[in-house]
Amino acid sequence: MSTQTDEVVTITPSSQTTSPDETFSNSTYIRRRRWQNFGWALLYMAPALIIFAAFTFWPFFQSIYLSFFVTDQAGQTVRFNDVQYYSRILNLDGSGRTEYLQSIWVTIEFSLMVVPLGIVVSVALAVLATAKVKIIGVFRTIFTSSVAISVASASVIWALIYNPSVKATQWLVDALHLKSQGLLLDASTALPSVAFMTIWTSLGFNFIITLSGIQAIPQDLYESSKIDGANGWNSFRFITLPLLTPTLLFLFIISTISCFQAFTQFNVLIANEGPDGSTNVMVYQLFTAFFKDTRYGFASAIAVVLFLVVLVLTLIQYRLLDRKVHYQ
Amino acid sequence: MSAGITSNEAHSSTYRAAEMARTIGLYILLIVASLVVLFPILFSLSLAVQGDTLAPQLVPDFSKLDWSVFSQAFNQEPNLGRWIINSFVVSLAVTLGQLITSSLAAYALATLDFPGKSIFFVIFLATLMIPWEATVIPNYLTIARDLHWKDSYQGLIVPFLGSGFGIFLLRQYFMTIPKDLYEAAVIDGCGRTRYLWSILIPLSRPALGTLAVYAFLNTYNQYYWPLLITDSPEWRTTQVGITAFRQTESAVFNLQMAGTLIVMVPTLLLLIIGQRQLVRGLTSGALKG
Numbered sequence: 001m002s003t004q005t006d007e008v009v010t011i012t013p014s015s016q017t018t019s020p021d022e023t024f025s026n027s028t029y030i031r032r033r034r035w036q037n038f039g040w041a042l043l044y045m046a047p048a049l050i051i052f053a054a055f056t057f058w059p060f061f062q063s064i065y066l067s068f069f070v071t072d073q074a075g076q077t078v079r080f081n082d083v084q085y086y087s088r089i090l091n092l093d094g095s096g097r098t099e100y101l102q103s104i105w106v107t108i109e110f111s112l113m114v115v116p117l118g119i120v121v122s123v124a125l126a127v128l129a130t131a132k133v134k135i136i137g138v139f140r141t142i143f144t145s146s147v148a149i150s151v152a153s154a155s156v157i158w159a160l161i162y163n164p165s166v167k168a169t170q171w172l173v174d175a176l177h178l179k180s181q182g183l184l185l186d187a188s189t190a191l192p193s194v195a196f197m198t199i200w201t202s203l204g205f206n207f208i209i210t211l212s213g214i215q216a217i218p219q220d221l222y223e224s225s226k227i228d229g230a231n232g233w234n235s236f237r238f239i240t241l242p243l244l245t246p247t248l249l250f251l252f253i254i255s256t257i258s259c260f261q262a263f264t265q266f267n268v269l270i271a272n273e274g275p276d277g278s279t280n281v282m283v284y285q286l287f288t289a290f291f292k293d294t295r296y297g298f299a300s301a302i303a304v305v306l307f308l309v310v311l312v313l314t315l316i317q318y319r320l321l322d323r324k325v326h327y328q
Numbered sequence: 329m330s331a332g333i334t335s336n337e338a339h340s341s342t343y344r345a346a347e348m349a350r351t352i353g354l355y356i357l358l359i360v361a362s363l364v365v366l367f368p369i370l371f372s373l374s375l376a377v378q379g380d381t382l383a384p385q386l387v388p389d390f391s392k393l394d395w396s397v398f399s400q401a402f403n404q405e406p407n408l409g410r411w412i413i414n415s416f417v418v419s420l421a422v423t424l425g426q427l428i429t430s431s432l433a434a435y436a437l438a439t440l441d442f443p444g445k446s447i448f449f450v451i452f453l454a455t456l457m458i459p460w461e462a463t464v465i466p467n468y469l470t471i472a473r474d475l476h477w478k479d480s481y482q483g484l485i486v487p488f489l490g491s492g493f494g495i496f497l498l499r500q501y502f503m504t505i506p507k508d509l510y511e512a513a514v515i516d517g518c519g520r521t522r523y524l525w526s527i528l529i530p531l532s533r534p535a536l537g538t539l540a541v542y543a544f545l546n547t548y549n550q551y552y553w554p555l556l557i558t559d560s561p562e563w564r565t566t567q568v569g570i571t572a573f574r575q576t577e578s579a580v581f582n583l584q585m586a587g588t589l590i591v592m593v594p595t596l597l598l599l600i601i602g603q604r605q606l607v608r609g610l611t612s613g614a615l616k617g
Contacts, residue, residue: 034442040520041436045448048433051490056455059466066465075469128361131354141603142362145369147610148599149592150549152567156574156588157372160581166384168371200368205610212611261459264551268571283461290465291556300465307462314457 060307067301075296085301099277100285104305106191107281111259113195114202119251121199122206123244126214127236129207140211147204155268158197159184162269180275187275194265194279201265202258206251213247214240246320253317257310263287282306369589376585384581397586404583405576407561411569412591418484418554418565419547425485426543427536430494435524437495438502439510455492460552468556479563484554488547494539497612501535502528534608541602542609548595566591 067085069077087093089100125143129136146154161168164182173183180186183193217240225235263283266274273280273288282302290299363370375384377393402408436442437449467487477483505528513523529536554565564572570591577583599606 037440037442038444041440041442041445041448044432044436044440044524047429048452048490048495049448051429051486052451052455052492054470055467055487055490056458056463059463059470060458062466063462075465075473125361125365128354128357131358133351133354133358136358139358139362141600143365144603144607145365145596145599147606148545148595149369150551150567150595152549152551152571153588153592154368156570156584157368159574160375160584161368161371165382166375166581168386200365203365208607208610212607257459261461264567267551267555268574286461290468296465296469303462303465307459310459310462311457 063300063303063307065300066297067304069297071296073294075294077297081297085298086305088298089301089305099280100302102277103280103282103285106277106279107260107283110191110195110198110262110279110281111256113192114198114259115252115255118199118202118206118255119210119248122203122210122251123248125203125207126210127240129211130214143207144204146201147208149201149204151201151262151264152268154197154201155265158200158265159269161197162193184269185275187278190270190274190279194269197269198259198262198265202255206255209247209251209254210244213244216247217243249320250317253313253320257313257317260306260309260313372585372589375581376589378582380580380582382579382581394582397582398590401583401586401590404580405569405573405587407564407569408573408587408590410562411564411566412594414481414484414563415548415566415591416594417481419544421481421485422488422547423540423543425489426491426494427540429490430498430539431524431529431532431536433495434498434502435528438499439507439523439528440520452492452495455490456496464552464556471557478557479560483557484565487553491539491543494543497539497609498532498535500612501532505531534605537602537605538609538612541598541605545595545598545606 066075066077068081068083070079070081072078084093088095088097089104091098091101129140129143160166162182162184164170164173164185169183172189173181176189178186178189180189183189221239221243222235225239230238261283262281266279266281266284267287270279270284273284283306286299286302286306289295289302371386374386374388376397377395378384378388379392379394379397433452437445437452471477471483471487475483477486509527510523513527514520518527549567550565551567551571554568558564558568561569561572570588573587574584577587
């Protein structure tokens with residue numbers, strides 16, 4: 001019997017005819033409202049979109065376009081050049097000009113000098129800055145300070161630190177038995193000197209990121225490990241370091257990207273390709289080709305190679321960040 | 329009994345002594361680390377106040393410090409004041425511009441429901457993946473050759489009026505504000521733009537502050553673009569100016585260092601005042617959320 005009443009209820013004709021009608025009118029309403037919103041949204045996004053179109057997307061595609069052409073002094077394309085600039089950069093054209101490949105290698109070397117040491121120093125400082133003492137805030141501000149100092153100002157200061165007549169680094173020049181007068185003038189020490197200075201300029205940023213990573217670790221983990229008799233080193237080794245790994249991976253990628261983009265310190269401290277080309281990083285070479293030699297097409301090819309390197313690093317970073325979110 | 333108490337007392341006093349030694353040790357470590365971190369700044373200060381000498385010492389003679397060098401720097405380089413003004417005009421304009429363009433775009437992405445939203449989302453995301461170096465050549469040609477904006481404020485400002493970082497930062501913050509508020513406001517006859525202006529913006533002050541500090545600092549410290557786009561000395565910004573000053577005064581160390589310290593003051597003040605905002609801005613990329 002009950003099944004029959006159920007059937008009766010479902011058959012009510014009026015409800016069957018009106019409901020699709022209602023959903024139809026409702027969905028057109030929603031659709032109309034969404035298109036109305038579209039107009040507004042476009043209006044709100046327009047200022048940002050116009051700026052990005054004019055100064056990010058258009059120039060980006062223009063860079064790719066220019067990299068296949070020989071250009072004149074005014075940056076106009078003269079003739080199609082195929083992929084010759086790329087094969088020259090990678091030394092595939094048989095011209096034997098290895099300076100461009102060397103420039104990529106110098107950039108990698110520079111990153112290898114800056115990134116690992118920079119991270120080790122910032123972890124040490126961040127651990128130190130978690131000490132529960134009074135006025136720790138003052139010390140944290142001091143450790144953060146280099147983030148507010150521009151690379152240009154820092155370069156002017158470090159240029160004097162490395163300046164032979166100031167004698168601040170004379171002891172190192174003597175200890176290494178350098179033939180050159182200063183650290184920046186010797187092919188073996190120029191790049192490490194710029195790298196050391198770069199570690200200092202990026203210290204503030206690295207410190208902030210590392211400290212916030214450490215502060216995100218739950219305190220009770222430390223307390224329970226203390227009860228279990230762990231000493232400071234053990235809790236660092238088995239709690240802080242493993243839980244900090246995602247932060248450090250992020251830092252690793254970000255620092256590597258900024259090393260590939262470093263320019264200011266090279267232009268101020270060295271101002272050319274360095275002794276035996278030892279500090280001729282990619283961005284500096286790009287600057288030389290573009291601004292000094294006005295070879296816009298060739299410089300664009302270097303820019304595209306640089307973009308590809310940074311893109312790969314950025315994609316790795318996004319993958320790592322996604323993993324980290326799942327992990328949490 | 330009494331023996332037990334004394335040993336207990338002795339224990340607690342040695343414990344206290346150990347704790348004290350630990351604290352003192354920590355302070356010593358912190359102070360040493362601070363001196364190492366501050367070395368370049370202390371170095372520049374030391375060289376600045378030693379007077380014009382070709383053989384400066386690392387530690388100055390405290391009995392004859394020469395502080396007049398800071399006013400001397402302005403006399404020696406008449407453009408120094410102008411450079412600071414230029415940097416402030418450019419940084420403030422870029423900061424204000426980024427706040428406006430970013431909050432408008434973030435508002436659309438966070439609050440409105442419209443077709444093709446995900447496409448626009450990807451477009452804004454893509455701006456974060458294109459490094460500045462990959463666009464600098466055509467941008468230079470546009471600004472210098474086509475628009476003749478060399479040596480002008482617009483040439484220094486306009487290319488930086490959009491910020492992908494700012495859009496995502498603000499979008500994330502706007503999304504934490506309940507959508508019911510929007511529905512209620514619209515039902516009450518509040519227009520879309522008025523909702524943004526009189527409800528969303530005041531509620532989002534922390535995020536806007538973060539973006540403002542971040543944008544100002546980055547623009548003030550810019551070097552590459554102002555170097556390309558300024559020819560005459562009076563149009564330089566502080567960063568380009570100070571490196572040029574270094575070359576003109578290459579043998580006058582105290583002036584070089586004084587000039588550098590002077591142009592560092594605004595950002596150091598900003599660090600002290602806006603440290604919380606800055607830290608939030610810098611970590612928002614790392615900690616996602």
